[in-house]
Amino acid sequence: MSNLIRNLEASLNRGFINQQHQDSGNYKPKLLINNAKKSENVLTTLIDELESCKSFIFSVAFITESGLATLKSYLYDLHLKGIKGRILTSTFLNFNQPKVFRELMKLTNVEVRLADLKGFHSKGYIFNKDTHYSLIVGSSNLTAQALKVNYEWNVKLTSHENGELVHHFKNQFEEVWEKSRILTEEWIAEYEKKYVDVNNHVIQNVLEMPSQYQTNSIEEAINIVPNKMQQAALEQIQSLREAGNDKGLIISATGTGKTYLSAFDVRRFNPKRMLFIVHREQILKKAKADFKKLLGGLEEDFGILSGSQKQTNARYLFATIQTISKDDVLSRFSEDEFDYILVDEVHKAGASSYQKVMNYFTPTFLLGMTATPERTDDFNIYGLFDYNIAYEIRLQEALEEDMLCPFHYFGVTDIEYNGKLIDDSAVLSHLITEERVNHIIEKINYYGFSGESVKGLIFCSRKEEAGKLSAAINERGFRTVALTGDHTQEEREMRVNQLENGTLDYILTVDIFNEGIDIPCINQVVMLRQTQSSIIFIQQLGRGLRKHTSKDYVTIIDFIGNYKNNYLIPIALSGDKSQNKDNIRRRTKDTSYIKGVSTVNFEEIAKKQIFKSINNSRLTELRLIREAFVELENKIGKTPYLHDFILNHSIDPAVLVDGSKPYKLNYHQFLLKMTKEVSPLTDYENKVLTMVTQEILEGKRKHEIILLEKLMNHKKVSYEDYISQLQLSNCSTDEKTLNSIQRIFNLSFFNQVSREKYGQKPIINLNAGYFTYNEDIEKSLQNNEYFKFLIMDVIRCAKEKNKEYSCDRELTLYEKYSRKDVCKLLNWDNDETSTMFGYKTKHQTCPIFITYHKNDEIESSVKYGDEFLSQEIIKWFTRSNRTLSSQEVKTIIQARKNNIDLHFFVKKDDDEGTEFYYLGKGLPDEDSVKQSTMEDGKPVVYMNMIMENAIDSKLYNYIINENVE
Known part of the structure; x- marks a missing residue:
């Protein structure tokens, strides 16, 4: 009987006859x-x-x-x-x-x-x-x-x-x-x-129609009500004021209604005079119209201060920073002239013009608004607002709340020139060849747009490219124009109006439309440049995210060449700042993180370019980690600790203390590397902190976390109390697991090198039915608050990370484990990583580790042909120089009979590091066992392993697809 038919029969049995049937099959009926x-x-x-x-x-x-x-x-x-x-x-x-x-x-x-x-x-x-x-x-x-x-x-x-x-x-x-x-x-x-x-x-x-927020009739202004985000933000702004704060920062994705939000708050605050500051004149008239629509009142209550318009007596004054920062203009106002000041796109406030104005006025309340507070100019926007974040909603949340126009992102491959993909060093002549122009037009036509006619923005890499491409595209029947920083404000406004009224199809630009421009009708955004930063990427994508009656969605077409920064694309789209390479790879393959009807799609060749970029990137190099550290320090206004990185969705704390370098052994050492002044630790305190960091932080077993936390709150914990707490937490309390916990904390599980690194002495003792820290640790906890705080910081992180793991079983499906983790969690007496290699049978368990895509340079003696035949069947090879008569092979073949649990772990390739995904248990199909030879002529045995659980399709597809050609 073929594997397929056997699999189908098992699937039908499970799906239609008995849901408890042991062999589930890979093809069971499924409700979608x-x-x-x-x-x-x-x-x-x-x-x-x-x-x-x-x-x-x-x-x-x-x-x-x-x-x-x-x-x-x-x-x-x-x-x-x-x-x-x-x-x-x-x-x-x-x-x-x-x-x-x-x-x-x-x-x-x-x-x-x-x-x-x-x-x-x-x-x-x-x-x-x-x-x-x-x-x-x-x-x-x-x-x-x-x-x-x-x-x-x-x-x-x-x-x-x-x-x-x-x-x-x-x-x-x-x-x-x-x-x-x-x-x-x-x-x-x-x-x-x-x-x-x-x-x-x-x-x-x-229906695909977006819900409409804005109303077009002034008579209907009274019916404009805050959306969900705005209601929550208004409450938090009011809470800030009631707590005595005079400043607040709103972080809100482009298109989520920041202008209306500010108008709602101004209406509630009811200031005698208000000042609204922007950096582009284009925004002024729109902001003024929105405020008038919402606030009502006389026309003369609303004025503009920009260029030739100087309506300085208006109650609600809308000013460009360029005009109001001039000495002769600023001096016309008293310092307390405005009791409410709003600063739009406040991430620009590090500029001297902004600083001059903001230092001059003393409003009762100052509100800043931005979609991207993270800056590359070292200016701390958060500090400017006393670290009072009134509200924060980023792209993913805004999509989930249906506050933005849905988008379909397409990562497409750029053109090749002489057999080589466009890259960072491409000369202008290669960017404007007839072949590239044809390629661009082919893609924008294929992926299309929503609505009756295209209204697009094309972001180019340089001014010359924008101009020449515009001319070349126009020769093919399109109506486009290039706009750069060299063009006047009047020219820009005219071209935007032409785009809106349908006399232009596209505006080609470099960076001037990254922000501060509101063209809701945009239904196609084309990116013809490499991604230099995730901030700019989101700014440009955001140009099309405003809802509009003329479109159901916006098409984003990103031409992906051979750029070293391609790895920033999945980071920007997912918002994942963990700096974890495997996370980023999976965000490229599995894009289900995008909420609502929006989608992220990569053509296969473009996807391979991103994988190549991820492989070649150094995501955990000190420079990038320092940037993440400083960014979070700026945001919270103090030195961040490990748990702060989790709370603020920043870099994965495990990346900061992965043990790969001396300064990554624990967070105290990391802070010293960041040149932070910290309290001292003794050599032994440092080693204990290293042990807790390296062994507990990842939170892969809740038992250790519970015991550590209880001992932080009590000098001693009874064995019975500990067992009760484990049971309340639905954790296993079998003797093997409890013995394993003790071996972790008395350090007997570890090899000699690790024991020396962790201070040699047992960290926790069990005497007369009570757990206690050893005397040195107890003294340190009493006398060194800094040490105590660092230990608690690790425990808090571990508790947060442990939410991904089950406590009632040894291993959690599809989570990642190192060989040492597996020895620990299968309750082995010792860490046997050094002798584990591909598999090892011990204590009625046999973990099997598979690196799916082998390095081309790997020796032929270990280049096994392991592969997935389906989501339920793995073709698996023993070590070389093994035959059907080898005892270790017989033991595995007879695993069912010998009551041995075979646990399977896989990683895509060696670039993923030392951790493997857990696929669950499996058993050999004894009819499939065969002996063969390796490339070097040595014997090897292979067999089909039938998995207890069909492998999750997302993980399966991620693993089997190679990253690069």
């Missing part, structure tokens, strides 16, 4: 739903199936541009592989708009037909694999809402190629397909003539 809290959605499975299929057919009544956009990069990659598909859709209820049919025509590897069937309302997806078919059938149409957000029920089924069910579906499809119309440009033109837009309320759950 959208669950934002768990980052689960129908789209993820749909993409997984697309990426591994040989062909596909979709039968979906409703398709939206946004829904199609979620698959475009994957369909493009399939096109490059020569894989084709068919889509059967309809004109049912006039839901499908003419434009979506034009988008479907762009898919050169997909044939589309229109069902000539009354009431066509099917929703099914069938994927042809090598040996079987996958089906997704249920309630989800091909819309972004249905695939990512709506409450949907879909069932994923797997069938053998000879199965009756799949043939029934296919036959139904073929029957309708043969009678259907072929989608053509001529048909679309006729459809456009008679198309009547569907009432947006007919089918609520599949």
